[in-house]
Amino acid sequence: MAPLLAPSLLAADFGNLQFEIERLAGSAADWLHFDVMDGRFVPNISFGIPVLQAVHRHAKQPIDVHLMIEEPQHYLSAFRDAGAANITVHYEACTHLHRVIQQIKQLGCRAGVALNPHTPVHLLEDIAADLDLVCIMSVNPGFGGQAFIPNTLRKVAALKDLLVDCGSEALIEIDGGVTLDNAGALVEAGADVLVAGSFVFSSPDPVATLARMREQLAT
Ligand code: DX5
Ligand code: ZN
Numbered sequence: 754m755a756p757l758l759a760p761s762l763l764a765a766d767f768g769n770l771q772f773e774i775e776r777l778a779g780s781a782a783d784w785l786h787f788d789v790m791d792g793r794f795v796p797n798i799s800f801g802i803p804v805l806q807a808v809h810r811h812a813k814q815p816i817d818v819h820l821m822i823e824e825p826q827h828y829l830s831a832f833r834d835a836g837a838a839n840i841t842v843h844y845e846a847c848t849h850l851h852r853v854i855q856q857i858k859q860l861g862c863r864a865g866v867a868l869n870p871h872t873p874v875h876l877l878e879d880i881a882a883d884l885d886l887v888c889i890m891s892v893n894p895g896f897g898g899q900a901f902i903p904n905t906l907r908k909v910a911a912l913k914d915l916l917v918d919c920g921s922e923a924l925i926e927i928d929g930g931v932t933l934d935n936a937g938a939l940v941e942a943g944a945d946v947l948v949a950g951s952f953v954f955s956s957p958d959p960v961a962t963l964a965r966m967r968e969q970l971a972t
Contacts, residue, residue, distance in 0.1 A: 755971050756940050757783035758963055759817050759926070761950035762808065763799060764897045770804075771811050773954075778813040780960045781967035784839070785814050786928070786948045788897075789832075791822035794846050795895035802828070802835045809836025817948075819867060819928065821894045822846065826853050833860040841865030841888050841926075844872055854883050867928070869894065870902050874912040881919040886946070887912060892929030897950040901930030906942050913943030933969060940970055 760782050765773040777785065787808065790799040809816060815838035822828070825842040826849075832840055840862045847853050850866065857864035865886030868874065870893060877887065889908050892899035909925060916923055926946035927939050936947055949966070956962040 754945070755967070756936075756944055757924075757946040758966055759784040759786040759946055759948045760953045760959065760963065761786040761788060761897065761928075761948050763788040764950035764954035766954075767800075770808065773959075774808055774811040776960055777963075778811075781963040782814055784817040784946070785812055786817045786819060786950075787837075789818060789820050789822055790895060794823045794843065795821045797895040802831050805832065805835040805837065812836070815839065817841070817926075817946075819865075819888065819948075820846075821867075826856060829853070829856050829862075830860055833862050837862055839863040839865055839886060841867050841886060843867045843869065843894075844876065845869055850880060851883070854880065858883075858885075865923075865926070867894070868908075870904070874908055874915055877912075877915065878919065881916055881921040881923060884921060884923040886924045886926055887916070888926040888928050888948075890929055891927050891931065894929070898955075899930055901932070901935050906935075906938055909939060909942040909944055933966060936966065936970055940972075 790797045792798040817839040818837040840857045854864045863885035867888035891905040924945040927944045928948040931949040932952045953959045
Protein backbone atom coordinates (compact mmCIF):
# COMPACT_ATOMS: atom_id res chain seq x y z
CA MET A 754 0.00 0.00 0.00
CA ALA A 755 1.25 3.49 -0.80
CA PRO A 756 2.04 5.35 2.44
CA LEU A 757 0.16 8.38 3.68
CA LEU A 758 2.24 11.56 3.48
CA ALA A 759 2.21 14.01 6.36
CA PRO A 760 4.29 17.16 5.83
CA SER A 761 5.39 18.65 9.16
CA LEU A 762 4.38 22.29 9.55
CA LEU A 763 7.32 22.78 11.92
CA ALA A 764 9.42 23.37 8.83
CA ALA A 765 6.91 25.70 7.12
CA ASP A 766 7.16 29.50 6.95
CA PHE A 767 5.30 30.64 10.10
CA GLY A 768 5.00 34.15 8.69
CA ASN A 769 2.96 32.75 5.81
CA LEU A 770 1.11 29.88 7.42
CA GLN A 771 -2.13 30.50 5.56
CA PHE A 772 -0.27 30.40 2.24
CA GLU A 773 1.61 27.26 3.28
CA ILE A 774 -1.58 25.44 4.28
CA GLU A 775 -3.52 26.56 1.25
CA ARG A 776 -0.86 25.36 -1.14
CA LEU A 777 -0.79 21.99 0.63
CA ALA A 778 -4.57 21.72 0.14
CA GLY A 779 -4.16 20.68 -3.47
CA SER A 780 -1.03 18.60 -2.89
CA ALA A 781 -0.32 14.92 -2.31
CA ALA A 782 -0.33 15.52 1.47
CA ASP A 783 -2.79 13.21 3.24
CA TRP A 784 -2.41 14.73 6.71
CA LEU A 785 -0.81 17.87 8.12
CA HIS A 786 1.60 17.03 10.93
CA PHE A 787 1.55 19.54 13.81
CA ASP A 788 4.42 19.37 16.34
CA VAL A 789 3.70 20.71 19.81
CA MET A 790 6.74 21.17 22.09
CA ASP A 791 6.66 22.39 25.69
CA GLY A 792 10.30 23.09 26.55
CA ARG A 793 10.13 20.37 29.21
CA PHE A 794 9.56 17.02 27.55
CA VAL A 795 11.77 18.25 24.72
CA PRO A 796 14.38 21.03 24.84
CA ASN A 797 12.47 23.31 22.48
CA ILE A 798 9.20 25.25 22.28
CA SER A 799 7.14 25.33 19.10
CA PHE A 800 3.46 26.30 18.96
CA GLY A 801 0.20 25.33 20.63
CA ILE A 802 -3.57 25.57 20.69
CA PRO A 803 -4.21 29.04 19.14
CA VAL A 804 -1.91 28.23 16.22
CA LEU A 805 -3.72 24.93 15.71
CA GLN A 806 -7.04 26.81 15.59
CA ALA A 807 -5.62 29.11 12.92
CA VAL A 808 -4.22 26.20 10.89
CA HIS A 809 -7.51 24.34 11.15
CA ARG A 810 -9.43 27.30 9.69
CA HIS A 811 -7.54 26.89 6.42
CA ALA A 812 -6.69 23.18 6.37
CA LYS A 813 -8.31 20.75 3.96
CA GLN A 814 -6.52 17.67 5.30
CA PRO A 815 -6.87 16.07 8.76
CA ILE A 816 -4.43 17.48 11.30
CA ASP A 817 -2.09 14.99 12.93
CA VAL A 818 -1.12 16.47 16.29
CA HIS A 819 2.13 15.21 17.84
CA LEU A 820 2.29 16.21 21.50
CA MET A 821 5.88 16.38 22.72
CA ILE A 822 4.70 17.58 26.11
CA GLU A 823 4.59 16.39 29.68
CA GLU A 824 1.21 15.61 31.24
CA PRO A 825 -0.65 15.68 27.90
CA GLN A 826 -3.84 14.50 29.64
CA HIS A 827 -4.61 18.09 30.66
CA TYR A 828 -4.76 19.39 27.09
CA LEU A 829 -6.45 16.65 25.05
CA SER A 830 -9.89 18.21 24.76
CA ALA A 831 -8.40 21.63 23.99
CA PHE A 832 -6.44 20.15 21.09
CA ARG A 833 -9.49 18.25 19.86
CA ASP A 834 -11.60 21.42 20.01
CA ALA A 835 -8.88 23.32 18.14
CA GLY A 836 -9.05 20.87 15.23
CA ALA A 837 -6.93 17.78 15.93
CA ALA A 838 -8.03 14.67 14.03
CA ASN A 839 -5.24 12.52 15.47
CA ILE A 840 -3.60 13.02 18.83
CA THR A 841 -0.31 11.28 19.52
CA VAL A 842 1.25 11.34 22.97
CA HIS A 843 4.68 10.10 23.98
CA TYR A 844 5.05 6.77 25.74
CA GLU A 845 7.77 8.39 27.87
CA ALA A 846 5.46 11.24 28.96
CA CYS A 847 2.52 9.16 30.20
CA THR A 848 2.46 7.29 33.49
CA HIS A 849 -1.14 6.24 32.81
CA LEU A 850 -0.92 5.67 29.10
CA HIS A 851 -3.94 3.38 28.92
CA ARG A 852 -6.17 6.04 30.44
CA VAL A 853 -4.81 8.75 28.14
CA ILE A 854 -5.47 6.61 25.06
CA GLN A 855 -9.05 5.96 26.13
CA GLN A 856 -9.54 9.71 26.72
CA ILE A 857 -8.30 10.53 23.21
CA LYS A 858 -10.65 7.97 21.70
CA GLN A 859 -13.60 9.22 23.74
CA LEU A 860 -12.94 12.66 22.26
CA GLY A 861 -13.44 11.14 18.81
CA CYS A 862 -9.81 11.44 17.70
CA ARG A 863 -7.44 8.78 16.42
CA ALA A 864 -5.18 7.82 19.32
CA GLY A 865 -1.45 7.49 18.80
CA VAL A 866 1.65 6.74 20.86
CA ALA A 867 5.12 7.95 19.89
CA LEU A 868 8.31 6.15 20.91
CA ASN A 869 11.63 7.91 21.37
CA PRO A 870 14.58 6.29 19.57
CA HIS A 871 15.71 4.46 22.74
CA THR A 872 12.27 3.08 23.64
CA PRO A 873 11.78 -0.52 22.48
CA VAL A 874 8.63 -1.43 20.61
CA HIS A 875 7.90 -4.44 22.85
CA LEU A 876 6.77 -2.03 25.59
CA LEU A 877 3.60 -1.54 23.52
CA GLU A 878 2.55 -5.18 23.84
CA ASP A 879 -0.27 -4.50 26.30
CA ILE A 880 -1.60 -1.34 24.66
CA ALA A 881 -1.16 -2.11 20.95
CA ALA A 882 -4.70 -3.38 20.44
CA ASP A 883 -6.08 -0.04 21.69
CA LEU A 884 -4.02 2.13 19.36
CA ASP A 885 -4.89 3.71 16.03
CA LEU A 886 -1.34 4.89 15.39
CA VAL A 887 2.22 4.23 16.56
CA CYS A 888 4.77 6.90 15.75
CA ILE A 889 8.37 5.73 15.69
CA MET A 890 10.69 8.67 16.22
CA SER A 891 13.58 8.34 13.82
CA VAL A 892 15.34 11.31 15.44
CA ASN A 893 15.39 12.54 19.03
CA PRO A 894 12.29 14.74 19.23
CA GLY A 895 12.58 18.49 19.59
CA PHE A 896 14.01 19.74 16.34
CA GLY A 897 13.46 19.45 12.62
CA GLY A 898 16.28 18.88 10.18
CA GLN A 899 18.12 16.10 12.04
CA ALA A 900 19.67 12.99 10.52
CA PHE A 901 17.60 9.79 10.31
CA ILE A 902 18.62 7.09 12.83
CA PRO A 903 19.17 3.88 10.79
CA ASN A 904 18.08 1.52 13.62
CA THR A 905 14.54 2.76 12.89
CA LEU A 906 14.23 0.25 10.06
CA ARG A 907 14.72 -2.65 12.44
CA LYS A 908 12.20 -1.12 14.84
CA VAL A 909 9.57 -0.74 12.13
CA ALA A 910 9.87 -4.40 11.19
CA ALA A 911 9.66 -5.48 14.86
CA LEU A 912 6.64 -3.24 15.42
CA LYS A 913 4.91 -4.64 12.36
CA ASP A 914 5.29 -8.17 13.79
CA LEU A 915 4.08 -7.04 17.21
CA LEU A 916 0.97 -5.38 15.75
CA VAL A 917 0.10 -8.51 13.79
CA ASP A 918 0.59 -10.68 16.89
CA CYS A 919 -1.63 -8.37 18.96
CA GLY A 920 -4.32 -8.15 16.29
CA SER A 921 -3.80 -4.39 16.19
CA GLU A 922 -4.69 -2.34 13.14
CA ALA A 923 -2.60 0.64 14.25
CA LEU A 924 -0.85 2.54 11.51
CA ILE A 925 2.94 2.83 11.72
CA GLU A 926 4.14 6.41 11.35
CA ILE A 927 7.77 7.47 10.98
CA ASP A 928 8.83 10.91 12.14
CA GLY A 929 12.22 12.55 11.66
CA GLY A 930 14.79 12.75 8.92
CA VAL A 931 12.53 11.17 6.30
CA THR A 932 13.69 11.76 2.72
CA LEU A 933 13.33 9.93 -0.57
CA ASP A 934 16.62 8.19 0.28
CA ASN A 935 15.07 6.23 3.16
CA ALA A 936 11.31 6.37 2.42
CA GLY A 937 11.27 3.31 0.14
CA ALA A 938 13.01 1.11 2.72
CA LEU A 939 10.69 2.39 5.46
CA VAL A 940 7.61 1.47 3.46
CA GLU A 941 9.08 -1.91 2.67
CA ALA A 942 9.69 -2.50 6.39
CA GLY A 943 6.04 -1.70 7.14
CA ALA A 944 5.61 2.08 7.48
CA ASP A 945 2.11 3.38 6.70
CA VAL A 946 2.60 7.11 7.28
CA LEU A 947 5.67 9.22 6.54
CA VAL A 948 6.16 12.57 8.24
CA ALA A 949 8.55 14.90 6.43
CA GLY A 950 9.47 18.43 7.45
CA SER A 951 12.73 19.74 6.03
CA PHE A 952 12.70 17.43 3.03
CA VAL A 953 9.42 18.99 1.90
CA PHE A 954 9.70 22.60 3.03
CA SER A 955 13.40 23.18 2.36
CA SER A 956 12.90 22.09 -1.22
CA PRO A 957 12.30 24.78 -3.82
CA ASP A 958 8.74 23.56 -4.46
CA PRO A 959 7.12 21.65 -1.55
CA VAL A 960 4.05 20.70 -3.59
CA ALA A 961 6.23 19.22 -6.34
CA THR A 962 8.33 17.39 -3.72
CA LEU A 963 5.20 15.81 -2.25
CA ALA A 964 4.08 14.80 -5.75
CA ARG A 965 7.48 13.22 -6.34
CA MET A 966 7.21 11.29 -3.06
CA ARG A 967 3.73 10.12 -3.99
CA GLU A 968 4.90 8.99 -7.41
CA GLN A 969 8.07 7.23 -6.26
CA LEU A 970 6.33 5.46 -3.39
CA ALA A 971 3.30 4.33 -5.39
CA THR A 972 2.94 0.58 -5.52
C1 DX5 B 1 10.74 16.41 15.58
C2 DX5 B 1 9.34 16.50 15.06
C3 DX5 B 1 9.24 16.18 13.63
C4 DX5 B 1 9.95 17.14 12.72
C5 DX5 B 1 10.40 16.37 11.51
O1 DX5 B 1 10.73 16.54 16.94
O2 DX5 B 1 8.49 15.63 15.74
O3 DX5 B 1 7.89 16.06 13.21
O4 DX5 B 1 9.15 18.21 12.31
O5 DX5 B 1 11.21 17.20 10.77
P1 DX5 B 1 12.29 16.63 9.74
O6 DX5 B 1 11.53 15.92 8.68
O7 DX5 B 1 12.96 17.88 9.25
O8 DX5 B 1 13.20 15.73 10.51
ZN1 ZN C 1 6.46 15.22 14.85
